[in-house]
Amino acid sequence: MPFSDCDTLQHVADVVSKSSKSKKAVIIEDGDEKYYVWKELVRKFEVKGTTNDTRRNSGIGRPGSARTKENIDVIDRVITETPQKSVRRASNDLSKFTSYVSRNEELRNIPTRFELTVPPLDLRELTEERLCQIIRVIPPSMKSIIPGHILQVSHPVSSFNEPNRKVLEKPEVLAVLNTGYRKTYRVCCIPNTNQFYVCGDTKTIRHMNTEGSIMEEIITKSGYTPYDLTVTREGHLVYTDLKNRSINRQKNGKIECLLRLEGWIPRAICRISTHDVLVIMTTDDCKRSEIVRYCTSTTTRTQYNDNGKPIYFDPDFVTENKNLDFVVSNSNTKTVMVVDKEGKFRFNYNGNLKKSFSPRGVATENMCNILIADRDNHVIHIIDQNGQFLRYIDTCNLHKPYDLSTDSSDMLFVTECDSGIVKQIKYLE
Structure with a gap:
């Protein structure tokens, strides 16, 4: 054997210690990586929330304001084209008065409005158990039994099982x-x-x-x-x-x-x-x-x-x-x-x-x-x-x-x- 029994045990202990330190470093590195992923995920949620707010705001303003402006333009144009205006412009055509059709009912309709409700914030509870499932469980150390051997001694050694008291x-x-x-x-x-x-x-x-x-x-x-x-x-x-x-x-x-x-x-x-x-x-x-x-x-x-x-x-x-x-x-x-x-x-x-x-x-x-x-x-x-x-x-x-x-x-x-x-x-x- 390259080692004595004591040296072998010390060697095994050193290997286990080094392996433990190595695994500890891996765990820390893995934790840092998962923390970075977590921070990046939070940032993406934040950006997505801002984008949604912008879209909602634009969705609220544009349809209503465009329809209202269109109605105003129509009203201005109708006013401009009314028979009274034509009379003022010295028109003698009576048919313009008799053919006039009012658009008041059409232009009285107010465009559809939106009532927006901000959704509640749904934060999922992150328990220690759930977090351990994400990170995974550190497996226990595995112990293997290595067959022993008989030490050579220069004098007899009393065995535990050897009778030393007589009946x-x-x-x-x-x-x-x-x-x-x-x-x-x-x-x-x-x-x-x-x-x-x-x-x-x-x-x-x-x-x-x-x-x-x-x-x-x-x-x-x-x-x-x-x-x-x-x-x-x-x-x-x-x-x-x-x-x-x-x-x-x-x-x-x-x-x-x-x-x-x-x-x-x-x-x-x-x-x-x-x-x-x-x-x-x-x-x-x-x-x-x-x-x-x-x-x-x-x-x-x-x-x-x-x-x-x-x-x-x-x-x-x-x-x-x-x-x-x-x-x-x-x-x-x-x-x-x-x-x-x-x-x-x-x-x-x-x-x-x-x-x-x-x-x-x-x-x-x-x-x-x-x-x-x-x-x-x-x-x-x-x-x-x-x-x-x-x-x-x-x-x-x-x-x-x-x-x-x-x-x-x-x-x-x-x-x-x-x-x-x-x-x-x-x-x-």
Whole structure:
């Protein structure tokens, strides 16, 4: 390569900077040209208006004055030719008196007059939007991805995905927290705190900490049990509501509806690294399912594989791995599916026990390993990011583990659906 990596990046930055300055000069020059055209157009309108005024004025005066002058000339000529004048000139011809015909009626008619109304000035409003359409929109910069390469180093470098913390031989239960529900369903840790949100078989979502204290209770707007919940990067609660087909957020003590669907039911939800929200949606008849990434202005849908066949069949849980893969759990097909960030299929995991696999909640951690709650077998599976089985968590007296969530330090929170409790488990060294 002619440049080192740093030199290459600096070169690219210089090219972009020069290109930006060049485009700025073009924009200024284009603006000057459009301003000249505008001024010339105004001048032409001004000249045209003056010409029209002259024509109108001449059109008003000439016909009337010419007709009037013609009538005056006729009157003078008639007066000159009247019999009385002839008598004065010593004429003895009586026939001139008897043949005289008066032209008073003819000459009494006044020529047609004009009433001119000045037309109103019709100035068209020029809005900023219309002006932008005239000038055109400056296109955004285009970013192309150039394949990278591996740097040659003289000493080993630890990869982000390389495990540097081992799974404990005997994971430890740090806390058993009573949620107050008869059945406990979903749990989601709040980033960089010892707090979490949990929901169960009522319309109330509870904000709790690892001491077991209930810090806040949030009642859903519909009065219906929430299906799933997640937490934004800022710590705001977001939940899905099957009753009114909505996605809702609690902020500053108030619940606001972010989205309401028609023909679709929002189910599982999770926050992802791009600040977007990932939602599993199912049609009313449960025959179609999609994973939709919602952001501020657009949505991205994933539903078919490369062969045009549906990927998902009524999935229940979803989460994003640290490598940006999406992990989807489906209790009906007894499968955990992993797709990449573009929605392309990577692999399926169908369990590693002789017993039937019953996957429920899924979670990931900082080493990109995937944790799966196996409800009916009362264990948690741990697999790596490529689907390779690592081990079970089966020594924490788990009973029907249902949902999972990991906090910023990779502590594991597990809901037990029939016992109404959340367990905090330390499973890494």
